[in-house]
Amino acid sequence: MTLIARAGALAPNGESTVEESPLLLAPSPDREASRDPDVAPHSLDAGITWACLTSGALMCLSPLQYGYHIAELNTPKGIITSCDKGAVHWASLPLCLPMNDAMFSLATSIFAVGGLLGSLSAGWMAERWGRRGALVYNSASFVLGPLLMALAMSPAMLIIGRFVSGIGSGVAVVIAPLYLSEIAPVKYRGTLNLLNQLSIVLGILATLTVGMLLNEGPYWRLSVGFGLVLACLHLSVIAFAVESPRYLWSRNRRAEARNILCKLRQTANIDNEVAGWQSIAHSDTAGEQPARLEASCETPDPDNAHELPLTGNTRNDTVKANDEDEPLELRSERNSVTIFNIFTYAEYRKPWMLVLLLQFGQQLSGINTVFFYSSSVLEKIFSSHASSILTVMIGVLNVLATASGALIVDRFGRRPLLFSSMAAMAVSVTLLGVGLALKLNMLAVVSLYLVVASFAPGYGPVPFLLGTEFFDVRAAGAGGSWALAANWVGTFMVAVAFLPLQNLMGEWVFAIFVSALIVCGVVFYFKIPETKGHTIEEIAKKLK
Structure with missing residues (x-):
C-alpha cells in the first residue's frame, strides 16, 4: 500500500501523514542511486547536505535573537x-527613561x-x-518583548520587555542546539x-553594531526594536525547516521520520542509523511488532514535487488516529x-x-564580566568613539574564533578543544587581572582580546x-532545560556578585575565575x- 501525503493533512483512513518541508522538494543528482539501498552510501557516513545545513541555519535564527537581546542595552x-x-522628540514617546544605576541594573539582569x-x-x-513547533510558538516572546521596549513609556515597561525577551531567549538556546544535534550526521x-554558538555571537555583533550606529537621541528605540525585525524574519522562513526526524520517531511517527532522514542524508540507506533509535521510541508496546527498518523513502519526482510517496507496512509505520487502544501519545506522556x-x-x-557543572562552570570562568568590563577598560586609553569601535572588534573576534571552532571540533574532538580553551582562558584571565592591578593598560586591553579568543x-x-x-531523545528536552537553567543562574549570580567582590578584593577577584577554571578542568x-x-x-552507554 502506498500513501500520498501532504503537509498537515490526514489520510482518509485516519492515518498520520508526512509533514513536508519545501527544503525536501529539490531533486538529488543521485536520485536513482539513493533509492537503492544496495548501492546508496550509508547514512552514518553522510556529510552535511544542503537540506541539513539550511534547516539548521533557519532554526538558528532563534538563538541569533538571544545574542541580540543579551547585549542590546550595553x-x-x-x-x-x-x-x-x-534631540528630535518622537510624538508622545518620552525622549529617554531616566533611571538610576540600580534600576538600570535590574533592567539588564531581569533578562536572566x-x-x-x-x-x-x-x-x-x-x-x-x-522542536520546530516550539520555536514557532516561542516567536511570540521575541515579537512582544521588542515591541514593549521600543514603545516603553516608563522604566517598568522597558523592564517587562526585557523579561519577555529573556523568556524567548531561554527557550531558544535550549531547543536550537538540541535540534541541530538531532538532524546532524554523526561524523559532523x-x-x-x-x-x-555562531548564531549567538553573530547576534551579539549585530547588536553592538546597531547600537553604535543608533547611539544618538531617541534612536535607541530603533536599536531595541530591531529585534522585532529578526522575529518576523524567523517566522517567515521557519516553515522551510524540517522537523527533527529523531523527535518524530520518538513520537511513533516513523514513516515521517524515515522520509525526512532520507532527504537530510540524501540516501535511502538509513537502516543502521534508524536501528539505533529503536530503544528510544516512546511506546511500551509489549507484543507489538517492531517497526520495519527497510528504507522507505523516495526522492519526489520533480514533476510531482508536492507529493511524497511512502511505501511499506503502514500498520507499523504510522499512528492511526482511530486506534482503539490507548493512544501512543498518551503512553508517551505517561512515561x-x-x-x-x-x-x-x-x-x-x-x-x-x-x-x-559544564554550564555553571562556564559562567564561573568570568566571561560575561569580561564583556561587561571591556568598555570601561578601553575608555581608559581611547576616546569614546574609538573604544566603541574596538568593542565592536571584540564582537568580530568572537565570531571569527567561534567559526574556527566549528572547523576543528569534529577533527580533533570535544575534549582537546575544551581543555585547550580552558587552559588558554586561565592564562588570559590571569594576565587581565595583573594588567588591571598594575595599571598596565595595554596589557589589560590585549588580555581582553585573548580571553575572547580563548573562550569562543x-x-x-x-x-x-x-x-x-x-x-537520548527521551531526556533531551529535560536535560537541555536544566543545563541552560544552570547557565542562567550562573550568569545572574556572577553579574550580581562581581562588583561587590571587586570592591572588597580589588583585582584579586579574577583569581576566583582562574580557580574555577582549574577546578572544573580537573x-x-x-x-x-x-x-x-x-x-x-553510544554516548549514553558510556555515561552509565
Whole structure:
C-alpha cells in the first residue's frame, strides 16, 4: 500500500501523514542511486547536505535573537537614562527613561530571570509541539518583548520587555542546539551544532553594531526594536525547516521520520542509523511488532514535487488516529522524562550533573564580566568613539574564533578543544587581572582580546554541544532545560556578585575565575568522555 501525503493533512483512513518541508522538494543528482539501498552510501557516513545545513541555519535564527537581546542595552545605556535635550522628540514617546544605576541594573539582569523560566519550560515545549513547533510558538516572546521596549513609556515597561525577551531567549538556546544535534550526521554533529554558538555571537555583533550606529537621541528605540525585525524574519522562513526526524520517531511517527532522514542524508540507506533509535521510541508496546527498518523513502519526482510517496507496512509505520487502544501519545506522556523527574532515573543522573557543572562552570570562568568590563577598560586609553569601535572588534573576534571552532571540533574532538580553551582562558584571565592591578593598560586591553579568543572556539560552544550529546531523545528536552537553567543562574549570580567582590578584593577577584577554571578542568578531565564520532545512544552507554 502506498500513501500520498501532504503537509498537515490526514489520510482518509485516519492515518498520520508526512509533514513536508519545501527544503525536501529539490531533486538529488543521485536520485536513482539513493533509492537503492544496495548501492546508496550509508547514512552514518553522510556529510552535511544542503537540506541539513539550511534547516539548521533557519532554526538558528532563534538563538541569533538571544545574542541580540543579551547585549542590546550595553551601548545605548547613556542615551536611555539621560536625555539629549537637542534631540528630535518622537510624538508622545518620552525622549529617554531616566533611571538610576540600580534600576538600570535590574533592567539588564531581569533578562536572566526570564531566560531561566524559558529554559525550564523549553523541554516541555519541545516535547509538546516538536522542536520546530516550539520555536514557532516561542516567536511570540521575541515579537512582544521588542515591541514593549521600543514603545516603553516608563522604566517598568522597558523592564517587562526585557523579561519577555529573556523568556524567548531561554527557550531558544535550549531547543536550537538540541535540534541541530538531532538532524546532524554523526561524523559532523559537532560542526553543525556550533551553528548555535555562531548564531549567538553573530547576534551579539549585530547588536553592538546597531547600537553604535543608533547611539544618538531617541534612536535607541530603533536599536531595541530591531529585534522585532529578526522575529518576523524567523517566522517567515521557519516553515522551510524540517522537523527533527529523531523527535518524530520518538513520537511513533516513523514513516515521517524515515522520509525526512532520507532527504537530510540524501540516501535511502538509513537502516543502521534508524536501528539505533529503536530503544528510544516512546511506546511500551509489549507484543507489538517492531517497526520495519527497510528504507522507505523516495526522492519526489520533480514533476510531482508536492507529493511524497511512502511505501511499506503502514500498520507499523504510522499512528492511526482511530486506534482503539490507548493512544501512543498518551503512553508517551505517561512515561516521559521531565525536569521534575529526570534525576530519579539512574541512567540520567551522571549526565545531568555533568551538564549542570559544564554550564555553571562556564559562567564561573568570568566571561560575561569580561564583556561587561571591556568598555570601561578601553575608555581608559581611547576616546569614546574609538573604544566603541574596538568593542565592536571584540564582537568580530568572537565570531571569527567561534567559526574556527566549528572547523576543528569534529577533527580533533570535544575534549582537546575544551581543555585547550580552558587552559588558554586561565592564562588570559590571569594576565587581565595583573594588567588591571598594575595599571598596565595595554596589557589589560590585549588580555581582553585573548580571553575572547580563548573562550569562543571551545568553552563557549562545547558545553552546549555536550549537553545535547549526553541525553537520548527521551531526556533531551529535560536535560537541555536544566543545563541552560544552570547557565542562567550562573550568569545572574556572577553579574550580581562581581562588583561587590571587586570592591572588597580589588583585582584579586579574577583569581576566583582562574580557580574555577582549574577546578572544573580537573573534574571534566576525569568525568567527561570523548563523544566525537559516536552516536547519542553510544554516548549514553558510556555515561552509565
